[in-house]
Amino acid sequence: MERALSTFIQLGVVREKDGTITVWEFAKEFDDDEIEYSEFLWRGIKQSWVLAGNFPEGIEGLRQTHYVVTHAEAPLSSTEIREQLTEQFDYEYNDAGIRGYPELLTQLEALRQTEDGYVPGPRSSTFEGRWRGRANVFFKLERWLHHRGPTVDVPRDTIKKALMKYYMYRESGGWGRHRRLYNRFLEDYIRETSRKSDVANPQIHLSEEYHKDEDPREDLRDDIKEKFPGIDGQELGGLYPDTLEDILAADTEQEAREIRATASPGISRRDLQSLVDETRDPYTPPADFSLFDWQQEAIDQWFNDDDSTAESGIAQVVTGAGKTVMALGAINEWLEKHPDGAVTIVVPTKVLMHQWLREFIEKLNVPPSDIGWAGNGHKDSHGECRIIVSIVNSAVKDDYLRTSLREANTDEHLLVADECHRYTGDVHSQVLKYPNSATMGLSATPLSTINPEEDELTEDDELLLDNLGALFYHLNYEEGVERGLVSEFTINYVGFELTPAEQHTYEQFSKKVSSAVQDIEARYSHRLGELHGSYPQKLQTILQTSDTPTPAISDFFEYTQRRRELIAEAVSRQAITHRLLESAIEQDKKSIVFQERIKQLEQMVAPYDHRDEETQTGKYGSKESGRADLYRQYENELDEVNRDLEDLFFKGSYAPVMYHSGHQNDEWNDWAIEWFRDDGFANVMLSVQALKEGVDVPSADVGIIRVSSGNVRERIQTLGRILRTGNDPDMPSTLHVLYARDTVDERIFEEVDWEAEIGGTHEYYKWETGEEVIKGELVGPSPEFEPDVSPYQPPEIPDVSDLERGDPYEGPRRGQTISVNAEGRPFRDTEDGRKFITTPKIESVAEYVYRLRGGGRIIINDADHMITVTEEGPVFLGVLESNSFEYEEQEDDEVPESFEDFVS
Known part of the structure; x- marks a missing residue:
């Protein structure tokens, strides 16, 4: 009986107040047989879930479940419904499965259950209208903003903030306290008489201000x-x-x-025509327009006639300095010199395509008949227009750009690759190889390294340089500040220690990585020296070209990834970010927090009990069992940190928005940008990665790289997202970079001398926990907290003249290896299979290793010292006098000598 009453209370068909169970007015109608059971049930749901705000997300669950069934080509089972909800709506489920939605919809007669599964019910069309109606309050307010815009007066800002927080909290797995946020906009949107009346047929009437603000x-x-x-x-x-x-x-x-x-958001030929200035000649800038000194310098350098690479190359220019305008100046001058020439500007996004089209008209007054575009369902050609702005996908699809250039009937073609670092993949790189006579690449971060003349270039770097030309102009942040183009900035590096449990796991992963590297170098040392690119890129090449790659390569990628994830999920990041955000809010500063993955953003929003177990953002949500285990080790302290974050989220002074690619409705990103731009609205943007090129992100006072990939290019792009430029370059910005001390997180300090390369002020802090493990205080700034990035010093080569076989060895341990099998025979694994070594000295050493360890490896370092590693450490085996080995001849049909040899 209690269970039945609980169900009826949850569904809203009865109510409980002060321990007394009563029925609603509509229940009496059902008891008097005046309404059907399905209608009685719907009125209860409307009364409890909607008007009382007891389970608003249940309405959305019913709507989505009904949608997947009515749009299916055949009946769906409960399992199939669940799969469709996950696929179409990124739905995540708790242990209750799909929460009884199909059964409840069946009771409502919106669905009907057959032997083959669920199908639309007799009242299916009725509920399609109800889902579009006022029952889904959040959805209706979302549509309200869609039609009227994010800056509309109704609802007022406090309600829009509650709406955004509710959305963020719910999407991040929040549960419980989100009702407070829901009730704020519910009470604003729905008339009080509707919410509190006990009537036979509950109605959802809008508040007076929403009635007055009808869609104008x-x-x-x-x-x-x-x-x-x-x-x-x-x-x-x-x-x-x-x-x-x-x-x-x-x-x-x-x-x-x-x-x-x-x-x-779109553009048309008529739009371009409306931007034309009839008072000035075509291809001329406004009378009050002038280039910055650097822009003219760059243009002159690109046209340098004394250089064989004139009219080609890449401009590496800090974000916000005006590289688009510089390129427009160069294009205009190039067209004057090549009046029959054709121009193509390739961009990665629709937003950038629209920006370039408008800039051509506004800055150069290009006649709309001279300019066309390819992208977003539209394609002009060079046969009609001398200038084409194309999204890269459209440029390479069906070889569009090549075909278009043929129609231009000219050999003179200028290719401008905006954000050129985006065009190195197998497909997009084709755009760089279409016929051209002049090239210009534009990017704040064109190459993977800041010092291309000193550092090893990747294949992607070489592809850009080969097809676009060398760097012809470089304007970094330091020079941008000196020229007044961007704001002054400070970078604060905040180092923290891993917890003891994290450190232990980190060391275990590192040992596995080191073991994998030893195996890899033993087998592929010769190939690794011949291949180009980073170490992981070399391993990928080996994987793709080798018939039987060693499993150690897979181990290397697995454990380096797991190690990175461990560092990214380090619990101290929570406490540090909370402290930095709290400080920025107290000082009335706007902040952007950067993460690498959506689940990391959700950890900044959702309460603990769901943050570390499951999330609601569909495919991005996952059960973090490892993190939950970690929580149990530091339960009280981590719980306190997480509760501090949650409490901050619910403070009125904290007005966050979030920007990422996981929204079902991308308008939330547009609204986030608009609200963050409004100084009286949002003061924190939680973002994933460095935001997209072409997105007009308002500048901020503070940036916090909570989690970073360690990629040099992304670090520079992130800095560009917070710096003020243009008309407001005098306001300083601060970027906080969080990193785990004494881990691979510090490698980015080894790769780049940031102070020398980008300028600005660089300070070093330490998160000091004292007797705590996670909570602490920022200590610094102090040079003593700067990471030690002194170059690696290899062990000295010892004098082995007095060493005998079996003595401890203190020299280098890395080098080529020879394996010793379980029978004491030395061999090498080659591309042609296992080859046994018959050189007498090697056989003698192998016999010793077999007696010492039962088999293993012989390492031959660069000094030709042979060693093996035991539990006590390296052991000297002798000096190799010749690198030429004799091998046993083995016929193809020879029977293996042992089972080990057979399975290998």
Whole structure:
């Protein structure tokens, strides 16, 4: 009986107050047979889940379950429903499975269960309308912002903040306290009489201010068409009311079109025409326009006639300094010198394509008939336009760019590759190989290294340099600050220690990595020296080209990845980030927090009990069993840190937004940018990676790299995301970089001398935990906390004239190896299989290793010293007098001598 009552209370068909069970008015109608059971059940759900706010996410679960069944081609079982919900809505489930949604929908007659599975029920169409109605309050407010824009007056900012927090908290796995946030916008959106009335048929009536703020767009569009007859309604579709009001307030149709063109997410030929300045000649800048000194220097360098590489090369320019305008100046001059030439600008995104098109008109007054674009369902050609701006996907699809250039009927072609570091993959790199006579690459981080003249280049680096040309101009952050192009900045490096449990696991992973490296170098030392690229890239090449690669390569990738994840998930990052955010908020500073993965962002939002067990953002959510085990070791302290983060999230002074690629509705990213730009709205942006090129991210006072890949290119891009540029370069910015001390996290300090290369002020701090393990205080700045990045000093070569076989050895242990099998026979694994060595001295040494260890390895270092490693350490075996070995001849049909030889 208790269980039945609990179910009825949860469904809302009865209510409990002060220990007393009563029924709603609509229950009496059901008891009097005035309404059907399905209708009685729906009214209870509407009353409890919606109006009382007891289970609002349940409405969304019902809607999505109903959707996958009604859109299926055949009946679906419960398991298939679950699979479809996961695939289509990134749904995550707790132990309750799909929470009884199919059964409840069956009771509502929205679905019907057959022997083959669930199918639409007799009231299916009724519920399709209800899901689109006011029952899903969050969805309705989301649609409200979609139609009216994120800066609309209704709802007011406090309600929009609650809406964003609710969304972030729920998507990050939050449970329980999200009801407080939901109730804030529920009470604002739904009239009080609807929420508190006990009536036979509960109704969802909007509050008065939402009734008053009916969608004004239709009236505004009519007024615009009346004022400017040349503008039709189709051109005004999809625009927010604020934009429509600005268009209506324009004095001329030309001005109205300019407003429309700059506000619209798309672009049309008419939009470009509206941006043309009829008062100045084509291909001329505005009268008050002038290039920065560096821009003219770069253009002159690119055209340097004394150099055989003139009209080619890559400009490496700090973000925000104006490299697009520099390129426009070069393009304009190139077209003057090559009047029959064709120009292609390749970009990675639609946003950048639109920016370039507008810049061509606004900065150079290019006639719209001269410029075209390829992307977003539109394709012009060089046969019609001398300038084409193309998204890279469109450029290479079906060989579009090559075909387009043929139509230009000219050998003079300038290829401009914006964000050129994005075009090194097998597919996108084709765009660099189409016919051209001049090239220009643009990027703040074109190469994987800051010092291409000193460091080893990757294959991607060489591909860019071979196809675009050498770096012809470099403007780094330090010079950008000196020229007043970007703000002054400070980088604070915050080092922390791994916890004892993390350190133990880290050391275990490191041992496995070292073991894998020894195996790899023993077998492939000759190939590794011949291959180009980083160590992992060399191993990938070996994997792809070898028929029987050693399993050690897979072990290397597995344990380096697991080690990286361990460092990225280090629990101290939580406490440090909380302290830095709290400080920034107290000082009224805007912050961006950078992570590598969405689940790391969710750890900054959701409460502990769901943060470390499961998350709600579908494919990005996962059960972190290892992290849960770690929690149990530091339960009280980590729980306190996590609760501090959660409490900060719910403070009124903390106004966060989040930006990542995992939204089902990408508009949340657009709104996040807009709200972060508004100084009176959001003060923290939680982001994943360094945000996309072309996204106009408002500058910030503080950046926090909570988790970083350690990639040099990403570090520079991240710095560019927080620096103020243009009209506000005088406001300083601070970037905090968190790293685990005495781990591979410190390698980025070895790869780059950051102070010398990018300038700025660099400070070093330590997270001091004292008697605690996780919580602590920032100590510093102090030079003593700077990581020790002195070059590796190999062990000295010892004098072995007095050493005998079996003596301890203190020299280098790395080098080529010979294996000794279980019978004491020395051999080498080669591409042609196992080859046994018959050189007498090697056989003698192998016999000793067999008696000493029962088999193992003989290591021959660069000094030709032979050693083996025992539990007590390295042991000297002798000096190799010749690297030429004799091998046993073995016929193809020879029977293996042992089972070990057979299986190998």
